[in-house]
Amino acid sequence: ELVLTQSPATLSLSPGERATLSCRASQSVRIYLAWYQQKPGQAPRLLIYDASNRATGVPARFSGSGSGTDFTLAISSLEPEDSAVYYCQQRTSWPLTFGGGTKVEIK
Amino acid sequence: EVQLLESGGGLVQPGGSLRLSCEASGFTFSNYPMSWVRQAPGKGLEWVSTLSGTSALIFYADSVKGRFTISRDNSKNTLYVQMNSLRAEDTAVYYCARRTYSGNDWGAFDLWGQGTMVTVSS
Numbered sequence: 320e321l322v323l324t325q326s327p328a329t330l331s332l333s334p335g336e337r338a339t340l341s342c343r344a345s346q347s348v349r350i351y352l353a354w355y356q357q358k359p360g361q362a363p364r365l366l367i368y369d370a371s372n373r374a375t376g377v378p379a380r381f382s383g384s385g386s387g388t389d390f391t392l393a394i395s396s397l398e399p400e401d402s403a404v405y406y407c408q409q410r411t412s413w414p415l416t417f418g419g420g421t422k423v424e425i426k
Numbered sequence: 427e428v429q430l431l432e433s434g435g436g437l438v439q440p441g442g443s444l445r446l447s448c449e450a451s452g453f454t455f456s457n458y459p460m461s462w463v464r465q466a467p468g469k470g471l472e473w474v475s476t477l478s479g480t481s482a483l484i485f486y487a488d489s490v491k492g493r494f495t496i497s498r499d500n501s502k503n504t505l506y507v508q509m510n511s512l513r514a515e516d517t518a519v520y521y522c523a524r525r526t527y528s529g530n531d532w533g534a535f536d537l538w539g540q541g542t543m544v545t546v547s548s
Contacts, residue, residue: 353534355471362521362538363463363471374536406471410534414487415461415473 321345323407323418331424338394340421342407347387351411354383354392357420358403366405367392399425428452428537430522435542442512442546448505448522448539456480456500459525459532462507464518465541472518475507476525476532490516512546519543 322345332338342352350370355363365374367383370390380395394401402425407418434446448460462474475496477484484496495508505522519541526533 355535357471362540363535364538365534365536368526368534368536374534408471408473408534410532413485415476417471417473420470 320414321348321409321412321416323409323416325405325407325418325421327421328419329422329424331426332397333426334399335396338397338401338423340392340394340405340423342385342390342392342418344388344390344409348409348411350386351409352383352385352390353408353410354381355406355408356401356403357406363406394423397423397425401425430524430537430539432520432522432539432542435520435544437545437547438512439548440513440546443508443510444512444544446507446509446520446522446542446544450503450505450524453524453537455498455503457527459483459527460498460505461523461525461535462494462496462505463521463523463535463538464516464544465521466515466518469518474520479527509544512544514546517544517546 324343326341354367357363371383382393384391404420404422406420432448438444461476475486477496493511497506521541522539523535524537526536
């Protein structure tokens, strides 16, 4: 099973600051990595697919990068509504797997 | 409106069975691979199962293989999962989710339902 490791577990930043979230795969997933945002009590929402493509309606402050085993989700200037847990997910091999999540807290 | 609506969750005893449904609307359901993803209380996301638009291809997580059966009725725009031999560790919110597709390439989960809670307890 392909394991995705996300870091840090928690990120606490102020509005306007830049957030950088990491996702590392146990083997290459090429570019087939997605990022989701989940707020409390809500379903996940697709933010980024295939490493760097923003999903429909996702603000431009969200960007994804990386390939192979190392990926980054960046939020350029944090807004209060960005408080959430962020998950990465790979679709290169079965079983599909998710990372353990990074919780972003806004101070 | 494009949406997915799950139903069928509830409290069930260990060893029991439950069938979840997910009704789709606002898009051509039969075109899309569909999946179930679950989330135990306070935990992360876990993929459960996926099947193709025609039901020709089906995949399961090892944790549910042999106990869960995914299916769909394209005439009713509905996805199902039959869950048998339920265990305490199956307790979770179950989401249905649509995967994008381009030919034979299945992509990310771009549409999610609101989830339905399944509790396995005596």
